[in-house]
Amino acid sequence: MEEQTVHREKKRRRLAGWAKIVIAVALTLAASTGMWCLLLGRSGLAMVQTYLLARFAFVEADADLDKAVDLGLDAFVQGLGDRWSYYRTQEQYRELRARRANNYVGIGVTVNVKDREEGLLVESVTEGGPADKAGVVPGDVITAAGGVSLAGEARGKGSDYIKGEAGTQVVLTLLREDGGSAEVTCTRATLRSPSASGKLLEGDIGYVKLDNFYSGSADSFQKEVDALVEQGAQALIVDVRSDPGGYVAELEKILDYLLPEGPVFTQKARWWFPSVTQSDADCIDLPMVAMVNKDSYSAAELLAAQLRESVGAPIVGEPTSGKGYSQITFPLLNGGGVGLSTATYCTGSGCSLIGEGIVPDVELSLSEGAVMGEKSDDQLQAAIDLLRK
Secondary structure: OHHHHHHHHHHHHHHHHHHHHHHHHHHHHHHHHHHHHHHHHHHHHHHHHHHHHHHHOOOOOOOOHHHHHHHHHHHHHHOOOOOOOEEEOHHHHHHHHHHHOOEEEEOOEEEEOOOOOOOEEEEEEOOOOHHHHHOOOOOOEEEEEOOEEOOHHHHHHHHHHHOOOOOOEEEEEEEOOOOOEEEEEEEOEEEEOOOEEEEEEOOOEEEEEEOOEOOOHHHHHHHHHHHHHHOOOOEEEEEOOOOOOEOHHHHHHHHHHHOOOEEEEEEEEOOOOOEEEEEOOOOOOOOEEEEEOOOOOOHHHHHHHHHHHHHOOOEEEOOOOOOOEEEEEEEOOOOOEEEEEEEEEEOOOOOEOOOOOOOOOEEOOOOOOOOOOOOOOHHHHHHHHHHHO
C-alpha cells in the first residue's frame, strides 16, 4: 500500500508540474497579448486579425494575399492624409533605391534623336564607360543596335534597344564623321548619373541645372560650379526647376558650399528638439539667381528660399507647392518600403514653406515650345536680365 501511495503522490506531483508549465505559457501569452494591445491598439490588432482570417478562413485558399497586403498598405498610408507619405511594393522599392542612388545601367552615351535621319547622334560619351572603352566618340551616329536599324522613325525607340541588364553586351553599328562605318561591342554596366550640369553663358554668367538631391548630387553640383568659376563666371544661376528634392544631407552640403556663415536649415522631428544647420564662412561670393517652377519640391524649394534669405538672390519662375515635410523610407519585411513624414523643416531663420511655397520675385511661366536651359527659355532669359542690371 505504501508503494502504491507513493506512486500516486509522484503522479500528482507530475501533474502539478505540467500545470505549472500550462500556467506559465498562458501567462506568457497573456503578457505578450497585452504588450501587442498596448503597441498596436484595437485598430492595429484588427488589421492583424483580418489578415489571419483571410489566410485561414477565406473560402478561396489560393487568394493572392501578397497583392491584398500591397493594396492594403497603400490604402493605409493614403488614409494618413499626408500627400508626401507613400508605400512602395517590392519592385517599386527596388527601383526607388536605384533611382536615388543616381545610378543607371547603360553604355554611357548621350544621344540626339532629331538631327540625323540615319540614327542616334552621339553628343557625349562618359569617360571610362562601356562606350568609351569600345571606341565610341562624340559625332558618331549609331545606325543599328543588336542588328536592329535605328534609322528614321525607329530613332524614337533606339534607347530601348541599347538598354539591358548589367554585364550583357550590345553590338552597335556606327557611322563615323568621315563617312566610314564600324561595329563595336559594348558591355552594359552600372554607371553614375550626374545630378548637375553646367555651362558658361554670354556675359560670364554661370548656369547650373540641378536635377535632384539624391546620392552624390552635392559633389556633382560643386564640381560644376567650381568649373564655371575657373572659367571666369562672374555670376551664377541655380536652376532647380522640376527638381523633386532628395536627401537632407545633400541639401546641407550644397547650402554650406554656396552660402556664407549663418543658419541655413532648421528641422524638427516628432520626438526631438529642433536642429539647426550652420554654414561656415567659406562660400561662393557671386551674385546669384534661383529658378523654380510648380514641380520644384522639398530640398529644391528650400535651396531657392535660403539663397534669397541668406544672400538676397532673387527667384524667377512659378510658385512652388510648399512641401516642408521630410520623409524617412522604412524597409518592410515583405520587401517593400513605406515612406513616412517624420519631420518638418524650414529656412535658417525659421520660415516655413508648408502650404505656402515660394512666390518668385519674377513670376513667369515657360512659354509653349520652349526648352529649359536653351535660348528659347524665357525664364532663363529673365534670370539673365536680373544679373545684368
